[in-house]
Each structure stands twice: as structure tokens, then as C-alpha cells.
Amino acid sequence: xxxxxxxxxxxxxxxxxxxxxxxxxxxxxxxxxxxxxxxxxxxxxxxxxxxxxxxxxxxxxxxxxxxxxxxxxxxxxxxxxxxxxxxxxxxxxxxxxxxxxxxxxxxxxxxxxxxxxxxxxxxxxxxxxxxxxxxxxxxxxxxxxxxxxxxxxxxxxxxxxxxxxxxxxxxxxxxxxxxxxxxxxxxxxxxxxxxxxxxxxxxxxxxxxxxxxxxxxxxxxxxxxxxxxxxxxxxxxxxxxxxxxxxxxxxxxxxxxxxxxxxxxxxxxxxxxxxxxxxxxxxxxxxxxxxxxxxxxxxxxxxxxxxxxxxxxxxxxxxxxxxxxxxxxxxxxxxxx
Amino acid sequence: xxxxxxxxxxxxxxxxxxxxxxxxxxxxxxxxxxxxxxxxxxxxxxxxxxxxxxxxxxxxxxxxxxxxxxxxxxxxxxxxxxxxxxxxxxxxxxxxxxxxxxxxxxxxxxxxxxxxxxxxxxxxxxxxxxxxxxxxxxxxxxxxxxxxxxxxxxxxxxxxxxxxxxxxxxxxxxxxxxxxxxxxxxxxxxxxxxxxxxxxxxxxxxxxxxxxxxxxxxxxxxxxxxxxxxxxxxxxxxxxxxxxxxxxxxxxxxxxxxxxxxxxxxxxxxxxxxxxxxxxxxxxxxxxxxxxxxxxxxxxxxxxxxxxxxxxxxxxxxxxxxxxxxxxxxxxxxxxx
Numbered sequence: 001x002x003x004x005x006x007x008x009x010x011x012x013x014x015x016x017x018x019x020x021x022x023x024x025x026x027x028x029x030x031x032x033x034x035x036x037x038x039x040x041x042x043x044x045x046x047x048x049x050x051x052x053x054x055x056x057x058x059x060x061x062x063x064x065x066x067x068x069x070x071x072x073x074x075x076x077x078x079x080x081x082x083x084x085x086x087x088x089x090x091x092x093x094x095x096x097x098x099x100x101x102x103x104x105x106x107x108x109x110x111x112x113x114x115x116x117x118x119x120x121x122x123x124x125x126x127x128x129x130x131x132x133x134x135x136x137x138x139x140x141x142x143x144x145x146x147x148x149x150x151x152x153x154x155x156x157x158x159x160x161x162x163x164x165x166x167x168x169x170x171x172x173x174x175x176x177x178x179x180x181x182x183x184x185x186x187x188x189x190x191x192x193x194x195x196x197x198x199x200x201x202x203x204x205x206x207x208x209x210x211x212x213x214x215x216x217x218x219x220x221x222x223x224x225x226x227x228x229x230x231x232x233x234x235x236x237x238x239x240x241x242x243x244x245x246x247x248x249x250x251x252x253x254x255x256x257x258x259x260x261x262x263x264x265x266x267x268x269x270x271x272x273x274x275x276x277x278x279x280x281x282x283x284x285x286x287x288x289x290x291x292x293x294x295x296x297x298x299x300x301x302x303x304x305x306x307x308x309x310x311x312x313x314x315x316x317x318x319x320x321x322x323x324x325x326x327x328x329x330x331x332x333x334x335x336x337x
Numbered sequence: 338x339x340x341x342x343x344x345x346x347x348x349x350x351x352x353x354x355x356x357x358x359x360x361x362x363x364x365x366x367x368x369x370x371x372x373x374x375x376x377x378x379x380x381x382x383x384x385x386x387x388x389x390x391x392x393x394x395x396x397x398x399x400x401x402x403x404x405x406x407x408x409x410x411x412x413x414x415x416x417x418x419x420x421x422x423x424x425x426x427x428x429x430x431x432x433x434x435x436x437x438x439x440x441x442x443x444x445x446x447x448x449x450x451x452x453x454x455x456x457x458x459x460x461x462x463x464x465x466x467x468x469x470x471x472x473x474x475x476x477x478x479x480x481x482x483x484x485x486x487x488x489x490x491x492x493x494x495x496x497x498x499x500x501x502x503x504x505x506x507x508x509x510x511x512x513x514x515x516x517x518x519x520x521x522x523x524x525x526x527x528x529x530x531x532x533x534x535x536x537x538x539x540x541x542x543x544x545x546x547x548x549x550x551x552x553x554x555x556x557x558x559x560x561x562x563x564x565x566x567x568x569x570x571x572x573x574x575x576x577x578x579x580x581x582x583x584x585x586x587x588x589x590x591x592x593x594x595x596x597x598x599x600x601x602x603x604x605x606x607x608x609x610x611x612x613x614x615x616x617x618x619x620x621x622x623x624x625x626x627x628x629x630x631x632x633x634x635x636x637x638x639x640x641x642x643x644x645x646x647x648x649x650x651x652x653x654x655x656x657x658x659x660x661x662x663x664x665x666x667x668x669x670x671x672x673x674x
Contacts, residue, residue, distance in 0.1 A: 061606040226601070248602050260597020264563070265585050267613035269398040274611040276604035 005030045006312060007100035008071045014055055016253050017323065022055070023071065023099075023316050030102050037106045038082035042097050045312065045333035046074035046126040047319050048160075049249045058257060061278055071099040073315075075335075076114060076126055079105075092116050094125060099315050101335065120297070121304075127330030128164050128304035129293050135246060135279040136164035136222075137289040140172070143277045144220045144244040148173035151214050153233050156224035158185035159322070160306075160330035161246060163193060164293075165222045167302050170194045174220075177213045179206070179229055181325040188328065193303060207232050217241075226250045231261045234272075241272040253323055305329030342367045343649060344437035345408045351392055353590050354660065359392070360408065360436075360653050367439050374443045375419035379434050382649065382670035383411035383463040384656050385497075386561075389589045398615055408436040410652075412672075413451060413463055416442075429453050431462060436652050438672065449623075457634070458641075464667030465501050465641035466630050472583060472616040473501035473559075474626040477509070480614045481557045481581040485510035488551050490570050493561035495522035496659070497643075497667035498583060500530060501630075502559045504639050507531045511557075514550045516543070516566055518662040525665065530640060544569050554578075563587045568598045571609075578609040590660055642666030 004027050014022045033039055054065050054072050065072050075097035079087045084106060087093065095111030097103035105111045114125045127133060139161075140146050152169045156162045157178025166189065169176040178189045178198045186198035197213035199206050210232055217238035223230055226248030237243075251258025267274065282289065296302035307327035309318040312335045321327040341364050351359045370376055391402050391409050402409050412434035416424045421443060424430065432448030434440035442448045451462045464470060476498070477483050489506045493499045494515025503526065506513040515526045515535045523535035534550035536543050547569055554575035560567055563585030574580075588595025604611065619626065633639035644664035646655040649672045658664040 059606075061608075245604055247605070251602065256599060258602045259599045260601030262593060262596050264597030265588065265595045267582055267611060268584070268615065269396075269613070271398075271613050271615055271618060273613070274604060276606070276608050276610070278605065278608055281608060 003030055004028075005100055005102040007098070008312075008315060010055060010065050010067055010069055010071055012067065013057060014052075015255065018052065018055070018316050018319050020316050025313060031104055033081055033083045033104065036084050037104050038079050038084045038087035040077040040093060040097060040103045040105055040111065041080045042075045042077040042101055042103060042312070042335045043337070044076045044123045044126055045099060045315055045335055046076075046131065047309075047315065047322060047331040047333060048074065048132070049247050049252055049322055051319055052252045052323070056257075061280070071315075072096055073099050074126060074131055075099075075103070076122060076130075077103065077111075087111075092122065092125075094130065099312065101312060120294075123306060123308075123330070123332050123334075124297075124304045126332055127160055127306055128297065128302060129290060131279055132160035132330060133164045133293050133302075134282065134286065134289045136161045136168055137293060138279065138282045138285070139222055139244040139246050139277060140165050140168045142282070143275050144222060144242045146172055146174050146220055150174045150219035151177065151216060152220040152222060153177045153179070153210075153214065153218050154222040154224070155179045155229050155233070156247070156249060156325075157189055157195065157198065158325075158328050159224060162222070162224055163189070163305065163329055164302065166195050167193050167296075169222075170196075171296060171301055177210075177218075179210070179225070185328055188305075201229060211236065220244065222246060224249060226258045226261075231263055234261045234263050234266050237266060237270045237272045239270050239272075241270055243272065243274040245274050245276040249323065307331050309333045311335070340367055341365075342437055342439040344435065345649075345652060347392060347402050347404055347406055347408055349404065350394060351389075352592065355389065355392070355653050355656050357653050362650060368441055370418055370420045370441065373421050374441050375416050375421045375424035377414040377430060377434060377440045377442055377448065378417045379412045379414040379438055379440060379649070379672045380674070381413045381460045381463055382436060382652055382672055383413070383468065384646075384652065384659060384668040384670060385411065385469070386584050386586045386589055386659055388656055389660070393594075395594060398617070408652075409433055410436050411463060411468055412436075412440070413459060413467075414440065414448075424448075429459065429462075431467065436649065438649060457631075460643060460645075460667070460669050460671075461634075461641045463669055464497055464643055465634065465639060466627060468616055469497035469667060470501045470630050470639075470641075471619060471623065471626045473498045473505055474630060475616065475619045475622070476559060476581040476583050476614060477502050477505045479619070480612050481559060481579045483509055483511050483557055487511045487556035488514065488553060489557040489559060490514045490516070490547070490551065490555050491559040491561070492516045492566050492570070493584070493586060493662075494526055494532065494535065495662075495665050496561060499559070499561055500526070500642065500666055501639065503532050504530055504633075506559075507533075508633060508638055514547075514555075516547070516562070522665055525642075538566055548573065557581065559583060561586060563595045563598075568600055571598045571600050571603050574603060574607045574609045576607050576609075578607055580609065580611040582611050582613040586660065644668050646670045648672070 248258035
């Protein structure tokens with residue numbers, strides 16, 4: 001049995017970008033298990049924009065992480081000891097295990113079993129087959145209710161959620177237009193993932209490119225970014241358009257939080273709908289979504305890609321990749337084998 | 338037969354508030370009627386926030402009024418001559434008759450018949466029983482889908498749409514909390530119209546009053562105003578809240594147009610829905626709504642109130658009352674008897 005647990009404690013609330021010194025890497029003994037508890041070795045950490053939101057003091061869908069607490073984060077790990085009938089040694093689980101080497105799970109702090117399929121890398125269960133994949137799935141199929149032939153614009157399209165959302169849009173017979181940063185990401189979207197068009201938002205004429213790629217307007221906006229990109233999309237919404245509001249990453253580093261679009265009034269003239277959503281409201285339909293995603297993956301109609309960062313100690317600064325757009329696909333930290 | 342028609346032509350696009358000199362009051366001969374046309378004497382002009390939007394050059398749900406064109410506006414009038422089988426002399430009609438003494442209607446520019454009931458003032462068909470009343474009706478019942486017991490906040494609650502919306506909310510068994518400018522309007526809302534609470538947004542502690550009046554949060558926002566008021570409401574939305582986005586009057590005088598809320602991200606954490614809407618999408622259900630409103634009015638459960646301005650020549654400057662909040666209820670111009 002291990003005896004030391006490294007854990008990132010929130011030391012101070014970051015201003016703007018996250019810095020290493022906003023956290024303390026504490027070394028504490030691995031706790032003794034009580035009855036009804038199990039110990040999980042964290043293997044993979046999921047880095048998500050929502051991590052940044054949890055570091056702020058603003059009320060959200062979960063309480064802010066308090067100063068001195070272990071940083072909250074989704075992760076996947078292996079049960080290494082168990083005094084809980086529902087968890088067995090060797091089992092793979094995922095949940096909010098936190099930024100640490102070892103987590104204690106229990107009925108009060110549960111984790112979900114993860115199928116250990118041959119052929120599917122474990123970390124895909126944090127990505128295309130996990131939380132971000134299901135966010136894309138329910139956002140496209142339920143929140144936005146995408147119909148065949150519709151034009152769907154996806155921002156942060158080369159990110160974990162966006163890249164899956166675009167592939168689902170294609171699988172449903174609709175048009176997928178992605179916005180991503182840089183020619184390499186754009187080439188990946190159209191070349192490998194089958195997007196109908198990809199627009200490099202770092203190019204000077206991206207607004208013109210967006211107009212050219214959506215000659216019949218935009219029926220659905222799968223919104224991950226906010227800011228100027230969202231405003232450009234709002235300017236091209238068709239009557240009856242739907243906005244699946246998944247994230248507003250461009251504003252998460254701002255002290256004020258992400259602002260609404262300056263052309264908010266377009267929602268009236270276009271009779272458009274904005275629906276904010278969180279995957280946690282779809283936990284009851286998890287199996288339905290996971291089965292469909294796994295089936296598409298088996299058929300070669302859903303690709304999983306990830307950017308891997310090595311070592312728990314890299315977690316705080318690696319999170320900035322999401323905001324710099326340096327990752328492609330799902331961003332994960334490899335903590336242990 | 339009259340021989341002179343006064344008509345307000347848009348001379349230049351207003352900057353900020355509307356001024357008299359943004360319009361030319363032209364005097365032209367009343368046109369000869371062709372086959373399939375009828376002549377309408379305008380009796381009442383409806384002044385609405387949307388008039389201001391139509392004066393701008395921005396694309397909207399209707400094209401901008403062009404420089405030199407008759408100002409577009411809803412109005413009610415009497416048919417004084419007809420060469421159209423569908424319109425008879427003496428009949429009362431309403432439609433986009435424009436800011437003028439006489440309008441020509443036809444199949445290309447139609448008007449709707451108005452019931453000439455004893456007991457109901459004609460101008461009520463521009464207000465509680467007309468376009469604004471039906472906007473309130475479908476906004477509350479269909480767009481926001483208000484349920485008994487829910488807390489509904491209505492901005493510009495003493496305005497034409499808001500005052501009707503609040504009464505409908507009460508008729509449906511939900512709680513109505515209104516925001517209005519000044520103690521007199523607030524007293525009217527709670528004393529006469531049955532609102533559960535009314536908040537004077539000109540008082541320094543209006544945010545505290547809003548919090549006190551919505552201890553269980555806000556389930557529905559019937560939004561007419563935008564800006565700081567909308568932000569305060571967005572800050573108190575419950576999970577699953579709906580925003581019926583009817584108007585954003587606080588931004589209509591701004592060159593930039595009405596901006597989105599700074600706390601736009603709350604839509605995600607609260608899984609809230611914003612739905613923009615226009616009454617024109619409900620024309621197919623006009624009779625259903627009009628019948629219900631008339632029935633409530635007959636039962637004494639729907640009051641109609643209006644602010645009357647005398648004379649066509651007052652129309653441009655009277656429009657500013659909507660933005661200053663000096664009108665109560667429906668703002669109309671009395672053009673002729």
C-alpha cells in the first residue's frame with residue numbers, strides 16, 4: 001500500500017490565468033479506510049473549462065472550491081482497496097476524484113464504474129465516451145434538437161466537446177461548420193472528422209469565412225466560447241434558431257465573468273432560443289448516450305483524440321491550454337499507469 | 338370626401354431620442370382609389386417600442402423604414418370608401434396603417450376587422466384586446482409556459498404589455514412581481530391589478546426589494562427592458578427558469594442596440610432558457626387569444642388602461658414617453674373621432 005498522497009489544495013483564487021502558485025501541492029498520508037469506503041488510485045485527470053469556474057467565488061451549479069480544499073476535478077482511476085460492497089479491487093471508476101493521487105470514495109462521494117473494454121483506451125471514458133462526449137450528444141440531440149439538413153455552427157470545434165458535437169451533427173445528416181484556432185486544427189476537422197467547413201478564428205477574415213460557410217444562415221449554434229465569436233454567430237441566426245449554450249470559455253478568466261452578446265436583441269427578431277445546459281441533468285440518460293457513442297465509435301463514425309499532459313504536478317498550468325487553445329481534442333493529465 | 342392627407346415621412350434616422358425634426362409632416366392629396374382598394378381614416382395610432390427599432394438601419398423582423406417613407410406604425414381606423422369586396426364603408430379595421438391621416442388598404446396591404454362592441458373602447462383593440470394584449474397572452478402562456486404557483490417577474494410592468502402580462506399571470510394562479518418607475522405606477526400594479534409585489538426601479542434599494550419579493554427565486558422573467566434590470570433578474574433565476582424575451586427597451590435608443598446581460602453565464606449554471614418572440618408568429622392563434630382576453634375583461638379580471646396623446650402631429654415626440662416611462666398602460670395617439 002502507498003503511504004503518501006499528493007493533493008493540490010487551492011491556496012488563493014486565481015486572477016486571470018491560473019498560476020502554479022495559486023495551489024499548494026500538499027503531501028499527506030493516504031487515509032485509513034473506514035467501513036463503506038474504497039481507495040482509488042487516480043490514473044487520468046480530466047481538465048475542463050469548468051475547473052476554472054469552480055476556482056472563482058461566484059455561485060454556480062456547484063459550490064466554489066474553498067481555499068484550502070482539494071481542487072475539484074473529474075478523474076478516472078483504479079480501486080486499490082475496498083471496504084465498500086459496491087466497489088471491488090481492480091475495478092476502474094470515474095467521478096469527481098479531485099486533483100490528487102488517491103481519492104476515497106463512498107456512498108457520500110461516489111464514483112461510476114467504467115467498462116474496461118479491450119480496444120478503447122481508458123482515457124476515452126473521460127472524453128468521447130465520457131462526460132464531454134455525452135455533453136456533446138445531449139446538447140446536439142436534445143437541447144438543440146438538430147434536424148437533418150440544418151446548418152450547425154460549433155465554436156471551439158477542435159475541443160473535447162466541439163469535436164464530438166460536430167461528428168454527431170454529421171452522423172445525424174446535418175451540416176457541421178466549426179470554428180477553431182489555426183490551420184492544423186481546421187484541417188483535422190474537415191479532413192479527418194468530416195466537418196463541412198472549418199474556420200480559423202485567428203485569420204483576419206474569419207467573419208467573411210463564416211458568412212461564406214453559412215450561405216443559408218445558421219439554424220443551430222453549439223456554443224462553447226462566447227464573446228466575439230458568439231456575436232458573429234448570433235448575427236447570422238435564422239428564424240427559429242436554437243443556441244445550445246454549453247460554455248463561454250472566452251470569459252472564464254475574466255473577473256467579471258463571461259458577458260452576453262452585444263447583439264442580444266437579435267434573439268427577438270430571429271425568434272431564437274438560448275438554452276443553457278449541464279450534463280449533470282442527463283445522468284439519468286447516461287446509458288442511452290454512452291451506448292450510442294460507443295456504437296458510432298465501433299462503426300468508425302466517431303473519433304477520439306486527446307492531448308496528454310504528463311504528471312499530476314502539471315495540472316494547474318496545463319489547464320491554461322484550454323484557454324490558449326493549444327490542446328486538440330480532450331485535454332487529460334496522465335497521473336499513473 | 339377629404340382631400341388632404343398629412344403623413345409623417347422619415348427625414349433622417351434619429352440618434353438617441355426621437356426628435357420632431359427627424360420627420361417631415363407632408364401634406365399630399367388623398368389618393369384616388371383603384372379597384373381592390375379601400376380608404377381608411379386613421380382614428381387611433383399605437384405607439385410601441387418597436388417603432389423606434391424600425392427607424393434604425395439595422396436588419397430586423399421587418400425592413401427598416403427608408404428615408405422619405407411614411408413612418409410605419411400600428412393603427413386603428415374606419416373605412417371611409419371602398420372598392421374592395423372585403424371592406425365595407427363604416428367598418429373598423431386595424432393594421433400597419435402608418436403615421437398618417439388616411440391609409441389605403443388592399444390585399445397587398447391588408448388590415449384586420451375589429452369588432453365594434455358596445456362597452457369596449459375602440460382603442461382597447463390596440464391595447465389589452467389587441468397586439469400588446471396578445472403579446473402578453475402568448476408570451477405568458479406559450480413562450481414562458483407559466484405554471485400555477487411559479488414566481489414571475491415582469492419588467493416595464495406598468496406598460497402596455499407588462500400590465501396585461503401581470504394580470505394574466507395572476508389569472509393563471511402564479512405570483513406576479515412587477516418592476517415599474519415611481520410609486521404611483523407601483524401602487525396601481527398592486528392596488529388595482531393584483532400584482533403580489535411591485536418594485537420601483539427608481540428607488541435606490543430596488544435590488545434589495547427584488548430579492549425580498551422573490552425569496553424563492555424567479556421561475557419566469559417576462560422581459561421587456563434589458564440592461565441592469567434584466568441582469569438583476571438573471572442573477573435570481575431558478576434552475577430551469579424561462580425568459581420570455583419580449584423587448585429590450587432600455588437599449589433601443591443606443592446606436593449599438595441593446596446589449597446582452599453581463600451575467601449571461603448564469604443561463605448555463607441555472608439551465609435557463611431565453612426565447613425571443615414576436616406576436617406576428619401567433620397571428621394564426623389570434624382568435625383564441627382575443628377570445629380569452631375579452632372573456633377575462635368581461636369578468637372584471639383584465640383591466641385596460643391607456644395614456645392618450647392628442648393629435649397626429651404629436652406622434653414623434655410622444656414616442657419618447659415609452660423610453661422616459663411617463664406613460665402608464667398603453668400609449669396611443671388620438672388622431673380623429
